[in-house]
Amino acid sequence: MNKFRYYFILIITTLSLFSCSKDDNTIEEVPLRDFGEQYAKDNDSIEKYLNNYYIEEITDAPGQPEDQDIKMTKIPEGGTQAPIMSLLNSPTFPKLLIRSIKLHEITYNIYYLVLREGVGEKPCDVDGIFATYKGTLLNETIFDQSFDPQRLWVLDPNAGTGSVFVEGWRQIFPQFRTGTYTESGLGDGTLTYYDFGAGVMFLPSGVAYYGSGQGSIPAYTPIVFSFKLYELRRYDQDNDGIPSYLEDIDGDGYVRTLPGGDSSTDDSDGDGIPDYFDADDDGDGFLTRREITVNGKLIPFESIPDCSGNTTNPDRKKKYLDKNCY
Ligand SMILES: [Ca+2]
Ligand SMILES: [Ca+2]
Ligand SMILES: [Ca+2]
Ligand SMILES: [Ca+2]
Numbered sequence: 277m278n279k280f281r282y283y284f285i286l287i288i289t290t291l292s293l294f295s296c297s298k299d300d301n302t303i304e305e306v307p308l309r310d311f312g313e314q315y316a317k318d319n320d321s322i323e324k325y326l327n328n329y330y331i332e333e334i335t336d337a338p339g340q341p342e343d344q345d346i347k348m349t350k351i352p353e354g355g356t357q358a359p360i361m362s363l364l365n366s367p368t369f370p371k372l373l374i375r376s377i378k379l380h381e382i383t384y385n386i387y388y389l390v391l392r393e394g395v396g397e398k399p400c401d402v403d404g405i406f407a408t409y410k411g412t413l414l415n416e417t418i419f420d421q422s423f424d425p426q427r428l429w430v431l432d433p434n435a436g437t438g439s440v441f442v443e444g445w446r447q448i449f450p451q452f453r454t455g456t457y458t459e460s461g462l463g464d465g466t467l468t469y470y471d472f473g474a475g476v477m478f479l480p481s482g483v484a485y486y487g488s489g490q491g492s493i494p495a496y497t498p499i500v501f502s503f504k505l506y507e508l509r510r511y512d513q514d515n516d517g518i519p520s521y522l523e524d525i526d527g528d529g530y531v532r533t534l535p536g537g538d539s540s541t542d543d544s545d546g547d548g549i550p551d552y553f554d555a556d557d558d559g560d561g562f563l564t565r566r567e568i569t570v571n572g573k574l575i576p577f578e579s580i581p582d583c584s585g586n587t588t589n590p591d592r593k594k595k596y597l598d599k600n601c602y
Contacts, residue, residue, distance in 0.1 A: 308487045309496060311380035318480035318498040322387060323361070325414045325500075326478065330357035331370060334391055341423065344391055344474035346502050360389065369393075375447055378537040380482055386447055387478040394453030394473025394505060400521040401446040401530045402432035402552060404509035406454075412500045419492045419499070425469060425506045432513060443534075444479035444501070450529035451475075452505045473505040514555045516564035517574045518596070523551035544597050562602040567595055 332349040335342045351357050363372040375386045399405050406428055410421040430438050431446045440446065455472025459465075481487075481496045489495035510519045524531050525542040531552040533540040540550035545559030557564045568575045575581075582592035583601035595601045 311482050312382045314486075314496055315382055315384060315480050315482050318482070318496075319385065321414055322478045322480065322498050326361040326372070326387060327359045329360050330355075331360060331363075332357075334370065338470055339468045341425075343469075344472070344504055346389075346391060346474075346476060348476075363389070373451070375451065377447055377483075377534065379443070379534045381536040382482075384480060384483055386444060386480070386483060388448050388451065389476040389478075390451070391474040391476070392471070394455050395471045396454030396456065396473075397508060398451075398453050398529055399431065399449055399505070399508040400524050401450050401532055402435075402513055402520050403511060404428050404430045405449055405505055406507040406509070407449070407503055407505050409501045409503040412502075413493065414498055414500065417492065419490075425467065425504070426465075428509060430511075432511065434513075435511075442479065442484050442501075444477050444483040446532070447483060447530075448475070448477040449503075449505060454505055454507050457506065469504075469506050474503070476500060476502045514553050514564075516555045516557070516596075517568050518551075518557075518564060518577060520552040522577055523557070525551065545599065558597050558599040560599040560602050564596040567602055 328351055329348045330351050331346060333345075333347040335345040337343045348360065349357075351359060360372060363370055365371065365373065370389055370391045372387060372389050375388065377384050377386070406425055408422050408425055408427075411419050413419060428438070429440050429445070431440050431449060433439050433441075433443075433446070452473030452475055455470055457467040457469045459467060478498065478500050480498050484499045485493055485495070485497070487495045489497065493499060510521055512519045514520075520531055523542060525544065528541070531540060531542050531550055533543075533548075533550055539548070542551045543549065543554070544551050544557045545554070547554070547559055551557045555563050555565065565574075568580050579587050580594040580596065581587045582589070583595055583598050586592050
Protein backbone atom coordinates (compact mmCIF):
# COMPACT_ATOMS: atom_id res chain seq x y z
CA MET A 277 0.00 0.00 0.00
CA ASN A 278 2.84 2.32 -0.71
CA LYS A 279 2.32 4.86 -3.45
CA PHE A 280 3.65 2.58 -6.14
CA ARG A 281 1.30 -0.13 -5.17
CA TYR A 282 -1.50 2.38 -5.01
CA TYR A 283 -0.95 3.29 -8.64
CA PHE A 284 -0.47 -0.35 -9.48
CA ILE A 285 -3.89 -1.06 -7.99
CA LEU A 286 -5.38 1.69 -10.11
CA ILE A 287 -3.82 0.20 -13.24
CA ILE A 288 -4.90 -3.31 -12.36
CA THR A 289 -8.39 -2.07 -11.57
CA THR A 290 -8.56 -0.36 -14.92
CA LEU A 291 -7.31 -3.46 -16.72
CA SER A 292 -9.67 -5.81 -14.98
CA LEU A 293 -12.74 -3.64 -15.33
CA PHE A 294 -12.34 -3.03 -19.02
CA SER A 295 -11.32 -5.24 -21.88
CA CYS A 296 -10.84 -4.22 -25.47
CA SER A 297 -12.84 -5.78 -28.23
CA LYS A 298 -10.52 -6.77 -31.08
CA ASP A 299 -12.98 -5.95 -33.84
CA ASP A 300 -13.81 -2.31 -33.34
CA ASN A 301 -11.48 -1.17 -30.57
CA THR A 302 -14.41 -0.06 -28.43
CA ILE A 303 -14.10 -0.57 -24.71
CA GLU A 304 -16.38 -3.16 -23.23
CA GLU A 305 -17.13 -3.00 -19.54
CA VAL A 306 -16.95 -6.20 -17.55
CA PRO A 307 -19.41 -5.70 -14.70
CA LEU A 308 -18.28 -6.43 -11.17
CA ARG A 309 -19.90 -9.38 -9.46
CA ASP A 310 -22.99 -8.87 -7.32
CA PHE A 311 -21.80 -7.72 -3.89
CA GLY A 312 -24.35 -9.74 -1.96
CA GLU A 313 -23.59 -13.03 -3.72
CA GLN A 314 -19.85 -12.53 -3.39
CA TYR A 315 -20.15 -11.61 0.28
CA ALA A 316 -22.11 -14.80 1.02
CA LYS A 317 -19.34 -16.86 -0.59
CA ASP A 318 -16.54 -15.00 1.15
CA ASN A 319 -18.28 -15.22 4.51
CA ASP A 320 -18.66 -18.99 4.11
CA SER A 321 -14.92 -19.28 3.45
CA ILE A 322 -14.06 -17.09 6.42
CA GLU A 323 -16.37 -18.97 8.80
CA LYS A 324 -14.92 -22.26 7.58
CA TYR A 325 -11.46 -20.92 8.42
CA LEU A 326 -12.57 -19.76 11.87
CA ASN A 327 -14.10 -23.17 12.55
CA ASN A 328 -11.05 -25.08 11.33
CA TYR A 329 -8.15 -23.05 12.73
CA TYR A 330 -7.01 -22.49 16.29
CA ILE A 331 -4.60 -20.09 17.91
CA GLU A 332 -1.42 -22.07 18.44
CA GLU A 333 0.52 -19.22 19.99
CA ILE A 334 0.42 -15.54 20.87
CA THR A 335 3.91 -14.26 21.63
CA ASP A 336 4.20 -12.48 24.96
CA ALA A 337 7.43 -10.49 24.71
CA PRO A 338 6.98 -6.92 25.96
CA GLY A 339 9.29 -4.47 24.20
CA GLN A 340 10.27 -6.97 21.51
CA PRO A 341 9.19 -6.62 17.86
CA GLU A 342 7.56 -10.06 17.99
CA ASP A 343 5.33 -9.13 20.95
CA GLN A 344 1.75 -10.17 20.12
CA ASP A 345 2.70 -12.12 17.02
CA ILE A 346 0.02 -14.71 16.45
CA LYS A 347 0.27 -18.18 14.96
CA MET A 348 -2.98 -19.65 13.67
CA THR A 349 -2.87 -23.30 12.70
CA LYS A 350 -5.29 -25.74 11.11
CA ILE A 351 -6.79 -28.15 13.61
CA PRO A 352 -5.37 -31.59 12.77
CA GLU A 353 -7.65 -34.53 12.00
CA GLY A 354 -9.22 -35.57 15.32
CA GLY A 355 -7.62 -32.61 17.09
CA THR A 356 -9.33 -31.19 20.14
CA GLN A 357 -8.01 -27.63 19.93
CA ALA A 358 -10.66 -24.94 20.37
CA PRO A 359 -11.42 -23.32 17.01
CA ILE A 360 -11.07 -19.56 16.72
CA MET A 361 -14.85 -19.36 16.29
CA SER A 362 -15.25 -20.60 19.87
CA LEU A 363 -13.82 -17.25 21.01
CA LEU A 364 -16.81 -15.36 19.58
CA ASN A 365 -17.81 -12.71 22.15
CA SER A 366 -15.51 -14.29 24.72
CA PRO A 367 -15.43 -12.31 28.00
CA THR A 368 -11.64 -12.64 28.06
CA PHE A 369 -8.85 -12.02 25.53
CA PRO A 370 -8.26 -13.13 22.90
CA LYS A 371 -11.83 -12.53 21.79
CA LEU A 372 -13.50 -12.78 18.41
CA LEU A 373 -15.90 -9.95 17.62
CA ILE A 374 -18.07 -8.92 14.68
CA ARG A 375 -18.40 -5.42 13.26
CA SER A 376 -21.55 -4.97 11.16
CA ILE A 377 -21.62 -2.26 8.54
CA LYS A 378 -23.85 -1.34 5.64
CA LEU A 379 -21.94 -0.85 2.39
CA HIS A 380 -22.66 -1.61 -1.28
CA GLU A 381 -26.38 -1.90 -0.32
CA ILE A 382 -25.69 -4.99 1.82
CA THR A 383 -24.67 -5.72 5.40
CA TYR A 384 -21.16 -6.97 6.00
CA ASN A 385 -20.34 -8.77 9.23
CA ILE A 386 -16.60 -8.43 9.63
CA TYR A 387 -14.94 -10.86 12.04
CA TYR A 388 -11.94 -9.62 13.98
CA LEU A 389 -9.85 -10.97 16.81
CA VAL A 390 -8.81 -8.74 19.65
CA LEU A 391 -5.59 -10.07 21.15
CA ARG A 392 -5.14 -6.91 23.17
CA GLU A 393 -7.04 -3.63 23.02
CA GLY A 394 -4.13 -1.29 23.76
CA VAL A 395 -3.95 1.42 26.40
CA GLY A 396 -3.66 4.65 24.38
CA GLU A 397 -5.97 6.53 22.03
CA LYS A 398 -8.24 5.17 19.34
CA PRO A 399 -7.89 6.37 15.75
CA CYS A 400 -11.06 7.42 13.94
CA ASP A 401 -11.69 6.12 10.45
CA VAL A 402 -9.89 8.98 8.67
CA ASP A 403 -6.88 9.31 10.97
CA GLY A 404 -3.32 8.24 10.27
CA ILE A 405 -1.96 5.14 11.97
CA PHE A 406 1.52 3.81 12.64
CA ALA A 407 1.07 0.09 12.35
CA THR A 408 2.72 -3.12 11.25
CA TYR A 409 0.88 -5.99 9.64
CA LYS A 410 1.05 -9.35 7.96
CA GLY A 411 -1.45 -10.08 5.19
CA THR A 412 -2.36 -13.66 4.29
CA LEU A 413 -4.88 -15.53 2.22
CA LEU A 414 -7.10 -18.11 3.92
CA ASN A 415 -4.72 -20.79 2.59
CA GLU A 416 -1.93 -19.20 4.71
CA THR A 417 -0.05 -17.68 1.74
CA ILE A 418 1.57 -14.43 2.87
CA PHE A 419 0.90 -11.75 0.28
CA ASP A 420 2.41 -8.75 2.04
CA GLN A 421 3.86 -7.60 5.33
CA SER A 422 5.30 -4.47 6.88
CA PHE A 423 7.56 -4.48 9.93
CA ASP A 424 8.26 -0.75 10.38
CA PRO A 425 6.34 0.66 13.40
CA GLN A 426 7.18 4.20 12.30
CA ARG A 427 5.53 3.88 8.92
CA LEU A 428 2.41 6.01 8.49
CA TRP A 429 -0.78 4.72 6.87
CA VAL A 430 -3.60 7.19 6.27
CA LEU A 431 -7.02 5.62 6.71
CA ASP A 432 -8.79 8.50 4.90
CA PRO A 433 -9.52 7.09 1.43
CA ASN A 434 -9.30 10.60 -0.05
CA ALA A 435 -5.84 11.44 1.27
CA GLY A 436 -4.25 10.71 -2.10
CA THR A 437 -0.85 9.04 -2.10
CA GLY A 438 -0.53 6.98 1.03
CA SER A 439 -4.26 6.42 1.44
CA VAL A 440 -5.21 3.00 2.67
CA PHE A 441 -7.11 1.18 -0.07
CA VAL A 442 -8.66 -1.54 2.07
CA GLU A 443 -11.99 -0.50 3.61
CA GLY A 444 -11.58 -3.18 6.27
CA TRP A 445 -8.71 -1.22 7.82
CA ARG A 446 -10.96 1.83 8.24
CA GLN A 447 -13.58 -0.35 9.88
CA ILE A 448 -11.41 -2.35 12.27
CA PHE A 449 -8.52 -0.12 13.40
CA PRO A 450 -10.88 2.33 15.20
CA GLN A 451 -11.75 -0.57 17.52
CA PHE A 452 -8.15 -0.61 18.84
CA ARG A 453 -5.92 1.68 20.85
CA THR A 454 -2.30 2.68 20.53
CA GLY A 455 0.27 1.78 23.18
CA THR A 456 3.21 3.47 24.85
CA TYR A 457 6.84 3.70 23.83
CA THR A 458 10.23 4.68 25.15
CA GLU A 459 13.26 5.98 23.28
CA SER A 460 16.35 3.87 23.24
CA GLY A 461 18.56 6.65 24.53
CA LEU A 462 20.94 6.04 21.64
CA GLY A 463 19.52 9.07 19.86
CA ASP A 464 19.01 7.01 16.73
CA GLY A 465 15.23 7.25 16.76
CA THR A 466 14.78 3.66 17.86
CA LEU A 467 11.62 3.25 19.90
CA THR A 468 10.53 0.38 22.09
CA TYR A 469 6.81 -0.28 22.21
CA TYR A 470 4.57 -1.59 24.96
CA ASP A 471 0.88 -2.34 25.50
CA PHE A 472 -0.20 -1.48 21.94
CA GLY A 473 -3.40 -2.79 20.39
CA ALA A 474 -3.03 -6.04 18.47
CA GLY A 475 -5.52 -8.04 16.47
CA VAL A 476 -6.47 -9.94 13.36
CA MET A 477 -9.11 -8.94 10.80
CA PHE A 478 -10.81 -11.41 8.48
CA LEU A 479 -11.97 -9.44 5.48
CA PRO A 480 -14.50 -10.43 2.84
CA SER A 481 -13.27 -9.22 -0.57
CA GLY A 482 -15.95 -6.48 -0.61
CA VAL A 483 -14.02 -4.62 2.10
CA ALA A 484 -10.65 -5.55 0.59
CA TYR A 485 -9.62 -5.63 -3.09
CA TYR A 486 -12.83 -7.12 -4.51
CA GLY A 487 -12.72 -7.61 -8.29
CA SER A 488 -9.33 -6.01 -8.77
CA GLY A 489 -7.20 -8.43 -6.78
CA GLN A 490 -3.68 -7.26 -6.18
CA GLY A 491 -0.27 -8.85 -6.65
CA SER A 492 -0.65 -12.43 -5.45
CA ILE A 493 -4.21 -11.81 -4.26
CA PRO A 494 -6.66 -13.16 -6.83
CA ALA A 495 -9.80 -11.13 -7.54
CA TYR A 496 -12.75 -11.84 -5.23
CA THR A 497 -10.64 -13.31 -2.44
CA PRO A 498 -11.10 -12.85 1.32
CA ILE A 499 -7.90 -11.84 3.11
CA VAL A 500 -6.57 -11.80 6.66
CA PHE A 501 -4.45 -9.12 8.32
CA SER A 502 -2.78 -9.60 11.67
CA PHE A 503 -1.70 -6.19 12.90
CA LYS A 504 -0.31 -4.04 15.69
CA LEU A 505 -1.33 -0.43 16.26
CA TYR A 506 1.52 1.62 17.79
CA GLU A 507 0.69 5.28 17.31
CA LEU A 508 -1.66 7.58 15.45
CA ARG A 509 -1.75 10.96 13.78
CA ARG A 510 -4.82 13.19 13.85
CA TYR A 511 -6.00 15.06 10.78
CA ASP A 512 -8.34 17.96 10.10
CA GLN A 513 -9.72 16.95 6.73
CA ASP A 514 -11.87 20.06 6.17
CA ASN A 515 -9.27 22.41 7.69
CA ASP A 516 -11.90 24.09 9.85
CA GLY A 517 -9.77 24.06 12.99
CA ILE A 518 -11.52 21.06 14.57
CA PRO A 519 -9.59 17.79 14.19
CA SER A 520 -11.75 15.15 12.51
CA TYR A 521 -11.86 12.85 15.54
CA LEU A 522 -13.49 15.70 17.48
CA GLU A 523 -16.11 16.04 14.73
CA ASP A 524 -17.23 12.52 15.66
CA ILE A 525 -20.34 13.79 17.44
CA ASP A 526 -21.69 10.42 18.54
CA GLY A 527 -18.21 9.27 19.57
CA ASP A 528 -18.38 5.90 17.82
CA GLY A 529 -15.00 6.31 16.11
CA TYR A 530 -16.47 6.64 12.62
CA VAL A 531 -17.22 9.87 10.74
CA ARG A 532 -17.69 8.87 7.09
CA THR A 533 -20.72 8.03 4.99
CA LEU A 534 -20.17 4.70 3.21
CA PRO A 535 -21.09 4.30 -0.47
CA GLY A 536 -24.36 2.40 -0.61
CA GLY A 537 -24.44 2.38 3.17
CA ASP A 538 -25.76 4.30 6.10
CA SER A 539 -25.24 8.05 6.13
CA SER A 540 -22.79 9.43 8.63
CA THR A 541 -24.38 10.03 12.02
CA ASP A 542 -22.12 13.07 12.38
CA ASP A 543 -23.80 15.62 10.10
CA SER A 544 -24.85 18.51 12.32
CA ASP A 545 -26.72 20.52 9.66
CA GLY A 546 -28.11 17.50 7.84
CA ASP A 547 -26.88 18.65 4.44
CA GLY A 548 -25.45 15.25 3.54
CA ILE A 549 -21.87 16.37 4.14
CA PRO A 550 -20.49 14.84 7.35
CA ASP A 551 -19.00 17.31 9.83
CA TYR A 552 -15.42 16.10 9.29
CA PHE A 553 -15.75 17.21 5.67
CA ASP A 554 -18.03 20.22 6.21
CA ALA A 555 -16.31 23.58 6.72
CA ASP A 556 -19.60 25.15 7.91
CA ASP A 557 -20.85 22.51 10.32
CA ASP A 558 -24.10 24.15 11.41
CA GLY A 559 -24.95 25.50 7.95
CA ASP A 560 -25.45 29.08 9.12
CA GLY A 561 -23.35 30.49 6.31
CA PHE A 562 -20.39 31.25 8.57
CA LEU A 563 -17.35 29.01 8.32
CA THR A 564 -16.60 26.99 11.42
CA ARG A 565 -13.03 28.27 11.37
CA ARG A 566 -14.31 31.84 11.50
CA GLU A 567 -16.74 31.05 14.32
CA ILE A 568 -13.97 29.70 16.53
CA THR A 569 -11.36 32.36 15.77
CA VAL A 570 -10.86 35.29 18.13
CA ASN A 571 -8.22 37.96 17.40
CA GLY A 572 -6.74 35.74 14.73
CA LYS A 573 -6.34 32.75 17.07
CA LEU A 574 -8.33 29.54 17.21
CA ILE A 575 -10.12 28.94 20.49
CA PRO A 576 -8.89 25.62 21.96
CA PHE A 577 -11.55 22.95 21.40
CA GLU A 578 -12.32 22.49 25.11
CA SER A 579 -12.96 26.22 25.50
CA ILE A 580 -15.26 26.90 22.56
CA PRO A 581 -18.26 28.73 24.08
CA ASP A 582 -21.94 28.29 23.48
CA CYS A 583 -24.03 31.22 22.28
CA SER A 584 -24.29 32.71 25.76
CA GLY A 585 -20.52 32.68 26.18
CA ASN A 586 -20.48 29.74 28.59
CA THR A 587 -17.30 27.68 28.26
CA THR A 588 -17.71 25.21 31.12
CA ASN A 589 -21.09 23.51 30.87
CA PRO A 590 -20.23 20.07 29.47
CA ASP A 591 -23.67 19.86 27.81
CA ARG A 592 -23.44 23.21 26.06
CA LYS A 593 -24.01 23.49 22.32
CA LYS A 594 -20.77 24.95 21.01
CA LYS A 595 -21.41 27.96 18.80
CA TYR A 596 -20.06 26.45 15.58
CA LEU A 597 -22.71 23.73 15.93
CA ASP A 598 -25.53 26.20 16.69
CA LYS A 599 -27.01 27.63 13.54
CA ASN A 600 -28.67 30.45 15.45
CA CYS A 601 -25.32 31.72 16.61
CA TYR A 602 -22.21 32.92 14.83
CA1 LIG B 1 -12.36 19.55 10.87
CA1 LIG C 1 -23.05 18.89 7.18
CA1 LIG D 1 -16.29 20.51 10.07
CA1 LIG E 1 -21.14 27.83 10.83
